[in-house]
C-alpha cells in the first residue's frame with residue numbers, strides 16, 4: 001500500500017521524469033497533491049507524461065531537452081519560473097558493453113548524461129531552490145558502489161553522482177537545502193532492467209539475488225523520494241539511501257555474477 005504524504009501546494013521538477021522510475025516518482029508527488037513538471041529529450045514522451053500527471057490532478061508542465069545541454073536546462077527552469085520545493089535529477093543512459101568494446105564516445109555519452117547532466121540540472125536549479133526546506137533527490141544506482149562487468153561507464157558516472165550529492169550537502173546545507181541520493185535496486189518494467197536482464201533466465205537470477213525475493217516497483221522509489229522530501233526527513237542530508245529490498249546488503253554480488261554471465265564469462 002502506498003505511503004501517504006501531503007505535498008499540496010508544493011512545486012516539484014523531475015528531470016528525466018517521462019518514463020520508468022522517474023515517472024513513477026513524478027506520479028507519486030502528483031498523487032500527493034504537488035504540481036509536477038518533467039523534462040526529457042522526447043517531446044512525445046514529455047506530452048504523454050504531462051497528460052498522465054494532469055489526470056492525477058497535478059498542474060503539470062513539460063520541457064523537451066537534453067540534460068547534456070546546460071543552456072537548455074537553464075532555459076527550461078527560467079521558463080517554468082517560480083520557486084521549487086523538490087528537485088529530482090534522474091536522467092540517465094545505459095547500455096551493456098565491455099570496456100574493451102566501448103568507444104570513447106560511448107563512455108562519454110553515459111558520463112555526460114548521468115554525471116555532467118546532473119551537474120547542469122543541480123547548478124541551474126539552485127536559485128529556484130534557495131530557501132530553507134527545499135529537497136533535492138539524485139537518482140543513483142548500485143553501480144556506484146558495486147563494480148559490474150559491462151558497466152564501467154555507469155559505475156564511474158553514478159559514483160560521481162553520489163559524490164555530487166555528498167559535496168553539495170556540504171555546500172548547500174547552510175542555505176537550508178537538503179540533498180540525498182536514492183539508489184534503487186532492480187525495478188520491474190523499466191528500460192534499465194530490460195537492458196541489464198535481456199533474458200528471462202538473467203531476470204530470474206537478479207530476482208533471486210534480492211533478499212526480499214522480488215523486483216521493486218517504481219512507486220516504491222516514489223515513496224522513498226516523498227519521505228526524503230518530507231518533514232519526516234528534515235535532518236537527513238548527504239545520504240545515499242538504498243531502496244532495494246536488501247539487495248545492497250549481499251544480493252548485489254549475485255548481480256555482478258549475472259552480468260558476468262551476460263558478458264559470456
Ligand code: NAP
Pocket residue numbers: 015016017018019020021022039040041042043045046065066067068090091092093113139140141142183184185186187188190191192193
Ligand atoms: P528510463 O525509463 O529510460 O528513464 C530515463 C529517463 O531519462 C527517461 O525519461 C528519458 O527520456 C530520460 N533521459 C535519458 N537521457 C536523457 C537526456 N540526455 N536528457 C534528458 N533526459 C534524458 O529508465 P529507468 O530504468 O526507469 O531509469 C531511471 C533512473 O533510475 C536512472 O537514473 C537509472 O540510472 C536509475 N536506476 C534504474 C534502475 C532500474 O532497475 N531500472 C536501478 C537503479 C537505478 P527520453 O528518452 O525522452 O530522454
Ligand code: COA
Pocket residue numbers: 092093094095096097101102103104105106107109110191192195
Ligand atoms: N554498445 C556499445 N556502444 C554503444 C551501444 C552499445 N549497446 N549503444 C550506444 N553505444 C555508443 C555508440 O556507438 C556511440 O559511440 P560512437 O559514436 O563511438 O559510435 C555512443 O554510444 C553514443 O551513441 P548514440 O546512440 O549517438 O547516443 P545518444 O546520445 O543518442 O543515446 C545512449 C545515449 C547511448 C545512452 C542511449 O542508450 C540512450 O538514449 N539511453 C536512454 C535510455 C536508457 O538508457 N535507459 C536506461 C536507464 S539508465
